[in-house]
């Protein structure tokens with residue numbers, strides 16, 4: 001089978017996960033990497049045996065490149081993705097899809113206009129425990145979802161923000177714990193619960209206010225289209241990166257996702273449906289282990305012309321709408337309709 005040529009833009013902390021997944025996939029081949037910091041681009045190219053550039057426009061005009069992976073700071077996602085589809089490339093963009101809903105809408109228009117796919121890295125949807133939870137909910141065997149809880153208690157230091165200057169600022173990161181760390185959990189909650197209609201919430205900066213202008217803590221109630229109610233809490237002020245907790249309260253029982261496990265509680269019994277610890281990953285354990293699955297599915301979709309397994313910009317926009325709603329609610333005190 002033809003292997004798709006890949007370019008990675010941004011050679012920072014996440015890019016090795018993409019490069020390793022492309023190398024491991026039988027569907028892709030890394031053609032080039034790009035970073036405005038030349039040493040980073042050179043070092044990555046030496047490691048993976050590919051070309052390097054400092055200007056991303058050279059990568060997207062490279063004839064051997066079919067798919068562009070965008071692993072840059074958040075504020076660059078939309079403009080780089082749009083340039084890439086205009087140049088005829090398919091795009092896999094790291095989360096968040098963009099830093100505003102209007103940017104994401106423009107990405108949808110441009111990808112349709114140029115007939116190219118844009119997929120978004122919400123790799124946690126491919127975690128076995130999440131897949132299995134979705135399957136159980138959709139099968140109806142545990143009844144309708146009544147409530148869903150998401151809790152993210154992580155920690156980020158001052159050094160983390162100092163390392164990459166784009167973090168901690170609205171103009172470049174687009175927000176704080178909501179858009180960077182907790183967006184995966186918001187995406188899983190809205191995907192498992194059936195889509196959010198309105199939100200009420202609050203954001204605060206409790207601990208890191210001397211280094212960041214964005215929030216380090218947020219909480220919200222999510223009102224789903226189907227009547228489900230969600231509660232959500234996220235903070236970067238804890239002392240460790242605890243595993244994310246998601247609990248789904250259904251008419252006939254309860255599902256709990258925690259640290260690679262899926263537990264089902266029904267009729268006073270408790271069953272472990274999935275038990276997949278991710279501690280042995282070479283990367284940060286809280287990134288999970290599903291980037292490679294997501295990347296392979298994206299390549300499969302491009303090669304087959306069947307996008308069903310791509311997490312589209314429209315889908316990824318749902319978490320952006322929730323975040324935008326929480327900010328608006330926090331400043332007005334109102335319930336905000338988002339859909």
Ligand SMILES: NC(=O)c1ccc[n+]([C@@H]2O[C@H](COP(=O)([O-])OP(=O)(O)OC[C@H]3O[C@@H](n4cnc5c(N)ncnc54)[C@H](O)[C@@H]3O)[C@@H](O)[C@H]2O)c1
Nearest residue numbers: 010011012013014034035036037071072073094095164287
């Ligand atoms: N899916 C996940 O679980 C996950 C995990 C970590 C990071 N991410 C996302 O990946 C993206 C990158 O995060 P990171 O932690 O690797 O950041 P980083 O700061 O470590 O790396 C970003 C890199 O982009 C480069 N860059 C900046 N402007 C550029 C430009 N114009 N052209 C080319 N290169 C440029 C920087 O020099 C830097 O090397 C972010 O969107 C982040 O949210 C996702």
